[in-house]
Amino acid sequence: MAKKLTKRSEDYSKWYNELVVQADLAENSAVRGCMVIKPYGFAIWEKMQAELDRMFKETGHQNAYFPLFVPKSLFEAEEKNAEGFAKECAVVTHYRLQNDPDNEGKLRVDPEAKLEEELVVRPTSEAIIWNTYKGWIQSYRDLPILVNQWANVVRWEMRTRLFLRTSEFLWQEGHTAHANKAEAIAEAAQMQEVYATFAEEFMAMPVIKGVKTDSERFAGAEETYTIEALMQDGKALQAGTSHFLGQNFAKAFDVKFATKEGKLDHVWATSWGVSTRLIGGLIMTHSDDHGLVLPPKLAPIQVVIVPIYKSEEELNRITEVAKELQRDLRNVGVSVKFDNRDTHKPGWKFAQYELQGVPLRIGIGPKDLEKRTVELARRDTLTKEFVAKDEVVNKVKDLLVEIQNTLHERALDFRNNHITKVDTFDDFEKVIKEKGGFVSAHWDGTEETEDRIKKRTKATIRCIPFDADNETGSCVLTGKPSQQRVLFAKAY
Amino acid sequence: MAKKLTKRSEDYSKWYNELVVQADLAENSAVRGCMVIKPYGFAIWEKMQAELDRMFKETGHQNAYFPLFVPKSLFEAEEKNAEGFAKECAVVTHYRLQNDPDNEGKLRVDPEAKLEEELVVRPTSEAIIWNTYKGWIQSYRDLPILVNQWANVVRWEMRTRLFLRTSEFLWQEGHTAHANKAEAIAEAAQMQEVYATFAEEFMAMPVIKGVKTDSERFAGAEETYTIEALMQDGKALQAGTSHFLGQNFAKAFDVKFATKEGKLDHVWATSWGVSTRLIGGLIMTHSDDHGLVLPPKLAPIQVVIVPIYKSEEELNRITEVAKELQRDLRNVGVSVKFDNRDTHKPGWKFAQYELQGVPLRIGIGPKDLEKRTVELARRDTLTKEFVAKDEVVNKVKDLLVEIQNTLHERALDFRNNHITKVDTFDDFEKVIKEKGGFVSAHWDGTEETEDRIKKRTKATIRCIPFDADNETGSCVLTGKPSQQRVLFAKAY
Numbered sequence: 001m002a003k004k005l006t007k008r009s010e011d012y013s014k015w016y017n018e019l020v021v022q023a024d025l026a027e028n029s030a031v032r033g034c035m036v037i038k039p040y041g042f043a044i045w046e047k048m049q050a051e052l053d054r055m056f057k058e059t060g061h062q063n064a065y066f067p068l069f070v071p072k073s074l075f076e077a078e079e080k081n082a083e084g085f086a087k088e089c090a091v092v093t094h095y096r097l098q099n100d101p102d103n104e105g106k107l108r109v110d111p112e113a114k115l116e117e118e119l120v121v122r123p124t125s126e127a128i129i130w131n132t133y134k135g136w137i138q139s140y141r142d143l144p145i146l147v148n149q150w151a152n153v154v155r156w157e158m159r160t161r162l163f164l165r166t167s168e169f170l171w172q173e174g175h176t177a178h179a180n181k182a183e184a185i186a187e188a189a190q191m192q193e194v195y196a197t198f199a200e201e202f203m204a205m206p207v208i209k210g211v212k213t214d215s216e217r218f219a220g221a222e223e224t225y226t227i228e229a230l231m232q233d234g235k236a237l238q239a240g241t242s243h244f245l246g247q248n249f250a251k252a253f254d255v256k257f258a259t260k261e262g263k264l265d266h267v268w269a270t271s272w273g274v275s276t277r278l279i280g281g282l283i284m285t286h287s288d289d290h291g292l293v294l295p296p297k298l299a300p301i302q303v304v305i306v307p308i309y310k311s312e313e314e315l316n317r318i319t320e321v322a323k324e325l326q327r328d329l330r331n332v333g334v335s336v337k338f339d340n341r342d343t344h345k346p347g348w349k350f351a352q353y354e355l356q357g358v359p360l361r362i363g364i365g366p367k368d369l370e371k372r373t374v375e376l377a378r379r380d381t382l383t384k385e386f387v388a389k390d391e392v393v394n395k396v397k398d399l400l401v402e403i404q405n406t407l408h409e410r411a412l413d414f415r416n417n418h419i420t421k422v423d424t425f426d427d428f429e430k431v432i433k434e435k436g437g438f439v440s441a442h443w444d445g446t447e448e449t450e451d452r453i454k455k456r457t458k459a460t461i462r463c464i465p466f467d468a469d470n471e472t473g474s475c476v477l478t479g480k481p482s483q484q485r486v487l488f489a490k491a492y
Numbered sequence: 493m494a495k496k497l498t499k500r501s502e503d504y505s506k507w508y509n510e511l512v513v514q515a516d517l518a519e520n521s522a523v524r525g526c527m528v529i530k531p532y533g534f535a536i537w538e539k540m541q542a543e544l545d546r547m548f549k550e551t552g553h554q555n556a557y558f559p560l561f562v563p564k565s566l567f568e569a570e571e572k573n574a575e576g577f578a579k580e581c582a583v584v585t586h587y588r589l590q591n592d593p594d595n596e597g598k599l600r601v602d603p604e605a606k607l608e609e610e611l612v613v614r615p616t617s618e619a620i621i622w623n624t625y626k627g628w629i630q631s632y633r634d635l636p637i638l639v640n641q642w643a644n645v646v647r648w649e650m651r652t653r654l655f656l657r658t659s660e661f662l663w664q665e666g667h668t669a670h671a672n673k674a675e676a677i678a679e680a681a682q683m684q685e686v687y688a689t690f691a692e693e694f695m696a697m698p699v700i701k702g703v704k705t706d707s708e709r710f711a712g713a714e715e716t717y718t719i720e721a722l723m724q725d726g727k728a729l730q731a732g733t734s735h736f737l738g739q740n741f742a743k744a745f746d747v748k749f750a751t752k753e754g755k756l757d758h759v760w761a762t763s764w765g766v767s768t769r770l771i772g773g774l775i776m777t778h779s780d781d782h783g784l785v786l787p788p789k790l791a792p793i794q795v796v797i798v799p800i801y802k803s804e805e806e807l808n809r810i811t812e813v814a815k816e817l818q819r820d821l822r823n824v825g826v827s828v829k830f831d832n833r834d835t836h837k838p839g840w841k842f843a844q845y846e847l848q849g850v851p852l853r854i855g856i857g858p859k860d861l862e863k864r865t866v867e868l869a870r871r872d873t874l875t876k877e878f879v880a881k882d883e884v885v886n887k888v889k890d891l892l893v894e895i896q897n898t899l900h901e902r903a904l905d906f907r908n909n910h911i912t913k914v915d916t917f918d919d920f921e922k923v924i925k926e927k928g929g930f931v932s933a934h935w936d937g938t939e940e941t942e943d944r945i946k947k948r949t950k951a952t953i954r955c956i957p958f959d960a961d962n963e964t965g966s967c968v969l970t971g972k973p974s975q976q977r978v979l980f981a982k983a984y
């Protein structure tokens with residue numbers, strides 16, 4: 001602790017890396033590109049999981065679990081999907097180690113224990129799941145299948161960053177099967193909506209809803225619905241995607257069903273996922289130069305009580321008040337930690353909880369006991385005030401709501417101020433270079449133009465937004481006709 | 493559905509396999525030895541997880557997440573542990589696939605993408621975790637570390653059975669670090685107690701607490717605390733283990749801490765885990781020839797309401813009553829499904845929910861509407877009775893408690909009737925062969941004798957039980973002196 005964070009304005013990327021480690025969220029492991037999610041970071045993920053899982057179940061989904069491994073022959077069955085992931089997958093080739101005869105005490109792969117067919121560690125589970133659904137689906141009566149899985153997946157990334165891009169990450173992946181196209185599209189759209197609601201209401205992170213262009217679409221999808229957030233450094237973050245997969249996987253795995261009318265048809269599919277990457281988005285939406293800032297709805301600790309004392313006798317009297325307060329707050333559903341460790345000074349604790357983004361801090365000293373007050377400090381505004389002890393519970397309840405709203409408002413203002421309409425490529429380059437954020441520009445609809453813009457500016461089309469004005473125009477690069485503006489940005 | 497289950501008395505193993513599949517709990521996958529856990533089976537696991545997770549947190553533990561992969565050099569660091577798992581582990585050797593030049597549309601491992609160091613898919617996480625703890629622990633102030641992880645692990649099993657023994661399984665693994673031996677031993681014992689409480693109170697599965705012999709101990713442990721259950725076929729099931737690891741891992745990974753007295757010492761460790769294997773134990777403790785029987789506390793659906801109707805008009809009137817009942821039951825915390833599907837007949841539904849072990853079934857027909865009654869059927873006793881509608885909620889609440897207790901009592905009676913004291917090896921062989929269950933016998937304490945008994949009878953020492961009589965005697969095989977009786981059994 002007590003190490004100082006790099007300022008965001010100095011080096012945003014360095015600030016992020018330091019914050020993740022210093023706030024005890026995660027760290028790099030001995031395995032290239034894989035992270036250790038530390039208890040405090042994992043507690044945030046558990047809060048996210050709990051809300052998302054509730055929302056999935058409320059929309060009729062059930063959880064299940066499918067194998068970690070995908071036999072190569074299944075992996076390659078859906079061609080586009082295979083192509084999209086082949087270059088970055090971990091492959092199991094052997095199932096045994098043996099003593100290394102040349103190296104006392106060391107092990108080596110047993111050459112006799114080579115698998116007949118290699119196993120790919122799942123980068124995503126469409127292949128193994130659709131191979132399974134084949135056995136589950138005979139008739140329209142078996143549809144829809146609305147299944148989700150919480151799992152780890154592996155994509156062999158060359159350049160990794162904690163939470164944002166790691167070789168192994170945790171996620172949920174929904175995989176649904178439907179009797180017709182319209183229902184599958186509605187499902188994909190519904191899950192985009194669920195993700196957007198979660199981002200806005202729980203993460204206090206504003207998102208833009210839209211669809212991906214051909215080149216940014218999920219490998220094997222017909223349409224990818226996305227929610228796009230904006231980070232403080234002006235780069236976009238794809239926060240969740242929901243894919244309408246058409247009949248691609250059903251065809252690849254030969255999954256047909258008898259329709260109500262007695263015909264045979266291929267099943268329609270969706271898949272949708274969010275991952276531990278959301279924690280990276282959460283950090284980069286709200287945090288400041290003092291450290292993490294957490295929206296109360298996802299904070300593992302919403303309120304911390306720190307005693308300020310000189311003698312054991314003072315601590316005892318403060319403890320009495322603190323424990324009562326803790327109980328009262330817990331009774332109204334607030335999560336409270338009372339940090340009475342004698343191994344650390346109050347000042348150290350203040351800095352630590354600030355760094356870890358605890359939304360509210362209550363300090364209680366001997367003078368507070370006399371005056372029947374406590375000192376209440378807000379993490380989001382860094383302001384402090386004295387509050388009468390009898391009013392603390394109500395005040396805390398109100399403030400937790402207010403902080404949640406304030407964070408959302410702040411992020412929304414920032415985001416809205418960073419959507420810039422441009423109509424010339426000079427302006428485009430300038431905005432991307434200097435201001436950052438989303439550039440709203442006309443585009444001629446071709447992959448070629450998208451590519452050229454990417455090469456020149458590093459900006460990609462984040463999405464074709466749903467709520468765009470009904471405005472035609474000319475492509476910002478080629479001048480060719482365009483049906484609507486799309487959103488470009490540099491992205492994580 | 494409607495396929496008939498093999499009777500337990502005909503072929504217990506076949507009965508089990510059929511039940512798991514027909515009750516929609518799990519199925520084999522395209523990956524050798526890996527299972528698909530279906531939504532209904534996974535819902536049982538979620539209920540288990542929720543209770544266990546609560547119990548872990550109540551005893552001061554936090555969740556975290558560590559990498560799926562263990563670099564070979566870390567894997568081999570703790571010699572005994574490595575030796576114990578080397579023969580059954582999946583090894584990642586490459587990180588990329590490429591188009592197969594000899595085989596249009598197929599992929600092959602890219603020989604250029606060979607890892608410098610192979611990665612073992614974790615069979616258990618001591619190695620990767622203790623390598624991480626090295627960075628977390630400097631002083632006694634950093635201790636204890638009380639961490640748990642919910643994860644998938646892989647052990648390449650040659651003979652697999654759904655839930656009981658699969659190459660990939662889900663589990664939790666606690667990994668704690670302590671400043672002294674006594675505290676670590678107390679932790680290991682505490683977690684054995686947590687597991688026993690969970691087994692008895694939630695699974696309604698009686699367990700015997702004890703320690704493992706040297707030969708049955710976890711690879712790398714100094715002491716393995718175990719809970720052992722007895723299945724209906726007289727075979728034992730190791731349901732959970734908690735290991736006192738001494739300083740073995742701290743030494744292997746060089747994890748030292750500054751003591752309060754300013755000395756350097758190696759850290760003391762425990763690890764403990766239960767897995768999806770518990771679902772196998774749950775099935776084999778309570779189920780019958782009609783299918784699954786679930787204790788109410790772990791049943792995803794505690795009550796199912798089935799309407800019995802001829803006309804749409806009847807269904808409408810029944811639905812009104814059913815929905816009211818559903819609401820009232822939910823208000824008192826009972827999970828209720830109202831199955832109003834018109835694609836299946838009531839008789840089919842009755843059989844299905846019986847097969848799936850739903851503890852209580854409520855049937856409502858037109859006559860019930862007249863008489864203001866419902867028909868209430870118990871899964872555990874297969875008895876039915878008519879209950880006045882106004883009394884249903886209270887009746888259901890009472891019955892759920894009663895069923896939970898009945899199942900426990902039944903299993904306890906069975907278990908207690910299957911602990912047989914023997915004093916000659918003839919009797920030993922006879923009991924193991926004919927009656928099954930636990931054999932309580934004197935043993936001379938040597939691995940050699942244990943081995944010889946295993947070869948002759950297939951029975952192993954399940955545990956040295958804690959609550960054994962203070963009775964010395966002579967080994968049932970060798971006649972040499974013995975300090976106490978131990979429990980032998982054939983085991984899953």
Ligand SMILES: [Zn+2]
Pocket residue numbers: 405408409412
């Ligand atoms: Zn707002």
Ligand SMILES: [Zn+2]
Pocket residue numbers: 897900901904
């Ligand atoms: Zn009992």
